[in-house]
Amino acid sequence: MEAKAANTLKRRDFIKISTLAGGGLVLGFNWLSSCAPDTKGGNLVEVNAYIKIDTNGQITLMAPNPEDGQGVKTSLPMMVAEELDVDWNQVHIEQAGLDAKKYHRQVAGGSGSVKASWEPFRKAGATARQMLIAAAAAKWKVSPESCYTASGTVLLKNSKKKFSYGDLVGQAAKMPVPKQVTLRETGAFKLIGKRIPNVDNQAIVTGACKYGIDTKREGMLYAAMVRPPAFGQTLKSFDDSEAKKLPGVEKVIRIGDKVAVFGRSTWEVIQGTKKINVTWQDDGTLESTADYQKNFKHLLKKGSDDKPKREDGNIEKAFSQPGIRTFEAIYEAPFLAHNCMEPMNFFAHVKADGAELYGPTQNPKSICGKTAKLLGLPEEKVTVMMTRLGGGFGRRLTFDFVEEAVLASKASGRPVNLIWSREDDMGGGYYRPMCTYQYRAAVDAGNHLIGWHDNSIGVTGNPSRENNFPAGAVPNLRVDAQNYKSPVPTAPWRGPIHNFVAFAEQTFIDEIAHGIGKDPIAFRLEILDLAKQKPVGKVDYNPDRYAAVIKKAAEMADWGNPREGIYQGIGSYYCFDTYMAQIAEVVKQTDGTLRIKKVYCAVDCGILINESGAENEVQGGILDGIGNALYAEITLTKGKPDQVNFNHYRMIKMKDAPDIEVQFIKSNEHPTGLGEPPLPPAGPAVANAVFAATGIRLRSQPFTKSGLFT
Amino acid sequence: MATFNLTINKKKHTVDVDPQMPLLWVIRDFVGLTGTKFGCGIAECGACTVHLGDTAVRSCMLPVKSVGNKEITTIEGLSEKGDHPLQLAWKKMDVPQCGYCQAGQIMAAAALLARKSKPTDEDINNTMTNICRCCTYTRIRKAIKLASEAASG
Secondary structure: OOEEEEOOOOHHHHOOOOEOOOOOEOOOOOOOOOOOOOOOOOOOOOOOOOEEEOOOOOEEEEEOOOOOOOOHHHHHHHHHHHHHOOOHHHEEEEEOOOOOOOOOOOOOOOOOHHHHHHHHHHHHHHHHHHHHHHHHHHHHOOOHHHEEEEOOEEEEOOOOOEEEHHHHHHHHOOOOOOOEEEEOOHHHOOOOOOOOOOOOHHHHHHOOOOEHHHOOOOOOEEEEEEOOOOOOOEEEEEEOHHHHHOOOEEEEEEEOOEEEEEEOOHHHHHHHHHOOEEEEEOOOOOOOHHHHHHHHHHHHHHOOOOOOOEEEOOHHHHHHOOOOEEEEEEEEEOEEOOOOOOOOEEEEEEEOOEEEEEEOOOOHHHHHHHHHHHHOOOHHHEEEEEOEOOOOOOHHHOOHHHHHHHHHHHHHOOOEEEEOOHHHHHOOOOEEOOEEEEEEEEEOOOOOEEEEEEEEEEOOOOOOOOOOOOOOOOOEEEEEEEEOOOOOOEOOOOOOOHHHHHHHHHHHHHHHHHHOOOOHHHHHHHHHHHHHHOOOOOOOOOHHHHHHHHHHHHHHHOOOOOOOOEEEEEEEEEEOOEEEEEEEEEEEOOOOOEEEEEEEEEEEOOOOOOHHHHHHHHHHHHHHHHHHHHHOOEOEEOOEEOOOOOOOOOOOOHHHOOEEEEEEOOOOOOOOOOOOOOOOOHHHHHHHHHHHHHOOOOOEOOHHHHOOOO | OEEEEEEEOOEEEEEEEOOOOEHHHHHHHHHOOOOOOOOOOOOOOOOOEEEEOOEEEEHHHOEHHHOOOOOEEOHHHOOOOOOOHHHHHHHHOOOOOOOOOHHHHHHHHHHHHHHOOOOOHHHHHHHOOOOOOOOOHHHHHHHHHHHHHHHOO
8 A cells, every 4th residue: 555645735835936047947845937927825835845956957955944963954855855756866955944934843843853744745755756757748648657757767667768857847847736645655765764874964074064153244243242140130230441442342232131242253252251340230039059959849848739730540549558668759850051062153134124043043933933023023024044053952942042143233233143152151041940859659569550649840831741651550640740930041951851850750660660579671561561451541652662662672782681790770761752762781890980881772763764863863862861960960059050161061972972772663653753862761771770780779960979980 | 463374274374363362263253264163162172173283282272372383274174175084984974963063073083093093992082082962972983993994994
């Protein structure tokens, strides 16, 4: 069976044909025929503008999503190429700017690009292919069924006749848009599932790749800002006389509680910010890390006044049953900085009648809307073009740094590239929220998990993930969540909330398993079987797929047959529709400390799009998870971050990185994302291996504070 | 302000800047070569790594006045056609994710290979102290070994 996909595209929405400078034609997805300029009518649909073919045969595929290292500039066009039936070496990939009418979901977030693009991108390719076939059939005066395609050509069966797509593009654009397109069966993929290198590799390894920080325009000023050093402070007064004396500094302008320094070079404006003498003020209530910790624990004990996020059965009854065993543990997550290697920056050029935004954003549509509102302009007067992002991790979903660039350009009347120093970036907030979790569990005399309570608090809306494993398999379960108000701005951080909930949940499960004398993997599989056989309430995850990755990882690591001196721990997790199981191995070193030797990882992300990119994401996500679990924290002293650069905030490096082995479950399920899911289970896998090695339970990050790691 | 004559990628450049300005910013904002990246400004992350003579240096803390007559090589000048064994290996192993730190990683690795054509894991651990937030370390290590094998035939 071939998959039939109903096509909701209308001709005028779909194909765009216009003359290229070289005499070629553009076959896009927004019908504008040179002879039928019907462009204004109708609502545009979810797909369009992914393909350009010129008469010389040059095929350009557009990459509309922000590329922050997750690989969508490669993987999404692969989907189009697959159905268009062109060879990868025939195509050129081009980054598209924001165009909400042509593209849907131009966002790098929620590990959602691959998942959301799977249908529309393939349909875009298949529709174009079908129209190219129709064009060839018309030229040959044969039925489309007697034609087929291969490597960017349409061929006639039982003959030697063929046309390249370039030969057909003019005619193809005049063909009706098919009502239904046939998509390839998963077994017939030629490109999807292969190892395709990142399309920007050549530019990256030669230094030619441009990031936002590299933007320089005629008449542009660089800008840097002085911001309140502590969260919750405001600007009282400032003296800029010394800064203005510096060579290269052209202007100093106050913008709200910040002071912007403008000039001809990045270093000179950053030097300028250091020479501005500011008097800051606050109300004297700014909190330090110890205050947060104390208040969190107090509020957890007091309990939430809000409705539980999830409630199955009755936990009070479960915990008061005679003969039960109870478990309880408290887990503490520190604030973390995103630490994108490219510090925050953005180019803005605000003019009287419009604004141009150019730079690294994960969220172009959002910054367009917010800029329009800020400037009182209609959205169509604000253009947004994305550069390649030097990391995102959630930090570039927010508007704050774009807003600064917009306001700086408006205030100075010049095009501006606003650049943050590392200190600005690490000390600037929008952190992974600080949270504390109190987990309780009740196990009956038959060693069944009958009660589960997650009592959570954090500097974020909902610090819990209420439908997480083992929800769905526990008859009495409650999840409470409290939002702690703080002047510290928080933001999504790779695997938002999951990045620490996974640690608490997966080490707590391990603790219960050991406590009742069950193998941690057998215990997980038993819970998953219950979720399948006797589900309680909503079950978010597929128990079979979840169990399959656990079994796979166990097989990879030869779980249960420990080799001399090697201690294993497992962390499994489901988020963003992707299943992960990771087994970490630690060894004891001669000085008594531990070293992480290897991590095995089994992944179910449905159909694999690009094996090389996917594997790279998983390898990196695991190391990122380990690095942040072992080394990282932002602490505050009276609202001021104590770590503002890498000399005080340790990042994982080459020498710390264990071997990693990744295997993907072969699947025909809808493909899902990998930007975030590899990270959350890495920390608990390591913590559970640490328990196996030492009998010590790690309940807070960073692990290095335990003295077990150097 | 003072005038400096710099040789960058075998080309002469004259700049008139503050003698304290780190070489990184002279290269990026005045010479206009943006392949060398800014990461931390305190020589911790290595994104700004260039070669001064044969030595890998972190250009974000190196005042331009201390460069003297030494030749500077940036990622743009590592090879004429982008075919240094490390550049080829980086592509072959598909190392980059976001890619931002990779110029610095390659420059650090190139100085290592020039010094020691067959580096051990220990050499790689000791020399490759550059930060990659995407954590492409697994592939960086493989790419260095691949380049080292390719270069020695």
